[in-house]
Amino acid sequence: MLSNTEENLPYIWYKKENDKRNLQEIIKDEIDIILKLIHTNGAILFRGYDIDNEISLEKCTSNFPGDSLDYIGGNSPRTKLHNKVYTSTEHPSESFISLHNELSYASNWPKFLFFSCSIPSHIGGSTVIADSRKIYNDLSEKLLNEFKNKGVKYIRNLNNGIGAGISWQKTFETNNKYEVEEHCKLNQIDIKWLNNNNLQLIQNRQAVLQHHISKDWVWFNQADQFHPSTNPPEIYEALMDFYEDDVLSMPQYACFGDGSLIPLEYFDEIREVTKKHSIYFKWNKGDLLILDNILIAHGREPFQGERKILVSML
Structure with a gap:
């Protein structure tokens, strides 16, 4: 069970039963709190909001400061799905993707990464994160x-x-x-x-x-x-x-x-x-993970079966 404290990585923002707002509205209303959490903790996982396709992911990013980036010049195989929403990676499922800060080899790297889960894998496939500090x-x-x-x-x-x-x-x-x-x-x-x-x-x-x-x-x-x-x-x-x-x-x-x-x-x-500081977490369908790309490195464990994680970069 993921712990919900500001010190734990990632910080978990659970959907409240009495809150009728969708996640796009929450991000717009609570942006100052969310940004403070991200710049302190480095990662927020929003759970229970059904962000499971490229349209809902794009709506979440639109309420965040900054413009979405293309992945032009990147070294990971991925497919553009809609505007500036991509598949997270298309490296073979048996491969472990080592932890990295996205596009750190580029002159212009994203400040934020938005990952959403469309199809969670049943075996393996956890996203791995670590605090770069x-x-x-x-x-x-x-x-x-x-x-x-x-x-x-x-x-x-x-x-x-x-x-x-x-x-x-x-x-x-x-x-x-x-x-x-x-x-x-x-x-x-x-x-x-x-x-x-x-x-x-x-x-x-x-x-x-x-x-x-x-x-x-x-x-x-x-x-x-x-x-x-x-x-x-x-x-x-x-x-x-x-x-x-x-x-x-x-x-x-x-x-x-x-x-x-x-x-x-x-x-x-x-x-x-990096291995010493690695944290694994398993996706639920509809999860949205926002990373401060400078503070947090990310990777992926191998998996079996189908898995579809979407990404947008700001």
């Missing part, structure tokens, strides 16, 4: 200082519709190279067109961040998710053998911002600390 505070001083000073360089190699990983057409929601180039120029992404119309993206970003409201420092990068060591050992070894000394040609890769390698023991520490 606690991760930051628990990492060793040596690791933290090196990431602070050097930042992270993200490399992605996008295919032209054939090959491993995601195509640049799907990533940027266009077939027009000029539109891709303009987007990358505006978002500080270095690009290189390769053979067969494949595209390489290079992004240098921060590894830590100070929250704009709470002023807390947080761990805010996806280096461990981009590095091939995120895979099971046998897959990691196969990738390293296949690409040999050409790791920059992998579908995605991460190193320090100066180009130096990140020690594998650093990734071990990051994953261990």
Whole structure:
């Protein structure tokens, strides 16, 4: 049973029997309280309000400050369902999605994430969340200082519709190279067109961040998710053998911002600390989860059967 206190993650906002308002009205009426809770706790789960489709999700986001964002340039496979509502991810159901702050490798990341449950899985499929402040505070001083000073360089190699990983057409929601180039120029992404119309993206970003409201420092990068060591050992070894000394040609890769390698023991520490602070919760149909994307990292456990979680970003 999820606990309903301001200190617990997530904070649970249960539907009251005597409150006839729908969730869209509650968000509009109680926005100051909701924002204070999110900037303090990091996550609110609204339970019992039947937010189980893209229309009801969009109505909830419309009463929140800020504009909904497209997922242009993102690295996760997902489908746009309605305006700026997407499937949460289309990674294979047997995969564990490591915890991350959405689009932390981008120059413009969402401040808030809205997840709603259309179809909960019966086996597995819990969303995993962790407080990025606690991760930051628990990492060793040596690791933290090196990431602070050097930042992270993200490399992605996008295919032209054939090959491993995601195509640049799907990533940027266009077939027009000029539109891709303009987007990358505006978002500080270095690009290189390769053979067969494949595209390489290079992004240098921060590894830590100070929250704009709470002023807390947080761990805010996806280096461990981009590095091939995120895979099971046998897959990691196969990738390293296949690409040999050409790791920059992998579908995605991460190193320090100066180009130096990140020690594998650093990734071990990051994953261990993240695991220590991970909280799993199982979805109910109609749940709405709002995350402060800077304060809270999220992921997904493997599942069996059908599962459909929707997402909108602000």
